[in-house]
Amino acid sequence: MNDDRPGYERGTGFLLARLGSLATRSWTAFLGEHRLTQAQYGVLVALGQHGPVGQGRLAGLVAVDARNLVSVLDGLTDRRLLERRPHDTDGRRRVVALTAEGRALVDGLAAAAAAEQDRFLAALPAADRARLNRLLQRLYDAHLPDAPGGR
Template structure:
């Protein structure tokens, strides 16, 4: 649990220069990695109530990082996608997170990292 906490903290540190709250950062990453989606789908990914995701998307829109548009398959629904600025931010932060993870795991010898990678990939495949 301590390792997971350290990794989460390291990952969130990458967002600090951008003054993003953790829930805003998570929403950006979800939309950035899964693409444009309905607000309800984003709420499911984030495991929050749909009404909570509305506030998150409002904040991201105000900062020019995300934008809503009509769902092309259902005019009554809306989808959210990233703006160019939002995509650039996700790319920058992902790079910073990778650098942080590499530094964290870089303390291990290559053989141990390979073993850990193999074990984690196996666990992830059974999910």
Template sequence: MNDEDSPAFERGTGFLLARLGSLAARSWTAFLTKHDLTQAQYLVLVTVKEQGPIGQRRLAELIAMDARNIVMVLDSLSPRGLIQRRTHDSDRRRRIITLTDAGAALLDTIAAAAATEQDHFLHALTCRQRDHLNRLLRTLYDSRITASASSPES
């Protein structure tokens, strides 16, 4: 089917971005499910890897999750040996979260598999087209983040 065969709204950038975003989100969720993770669990693991040992409340802030809700996510990761929780040395009310070797290994496995998954999702594009698409999307994303940060509602 060419562009002229589809309704005008289906040719619009917003529609295409929304549909592809939905397809990508479903694909990503299915991918994480294969690795026995939810999006929230993955975000916790990646953030702890990037930040190093981190307070539970700060971790919740970084992933935009209510501090009360993050406990359930941490409770699901800890028994699997993916993270470790310990009491802060000077403040016994605080908990420090660290990534275990098993958690780091899982993230490495996911990173390798994600590259293959991305290749499958973007198979219709050449490497050059993928790079170009990524640059364009990054430009749009960065402009939206900048606009959100400078808006009076943020």
């Protein structure tokens, strides 16, 4: 570690903010390689985990306003990664599901995202990565609105 750095470069807040910026840049580039936005990625992963779901539930799963979800779904439908179909029992509702192409992309994205994370964290051995993740998760959980003592 370089002790000649200015004091602010050793502060936790600065380091978290700077690394957050670097991680965002790395993640945005990763998504760009797959021609996806963050919202599209979230939709694909949610459908991969939960299977076909109604548009309203999907909006909640990915924390996107239902009105804004339509354009996200349109882009993925245009790429033939998902399909929207009428609900089995309520024709007014729509169910969103991955297509075979969408499933293949989601399956490949999991491995590619893990590889990108490994590249970003390459300076840390596996045990340090696991510890860092646990510490960050604890901090994150403490700042959730419904956490005891959280915001």
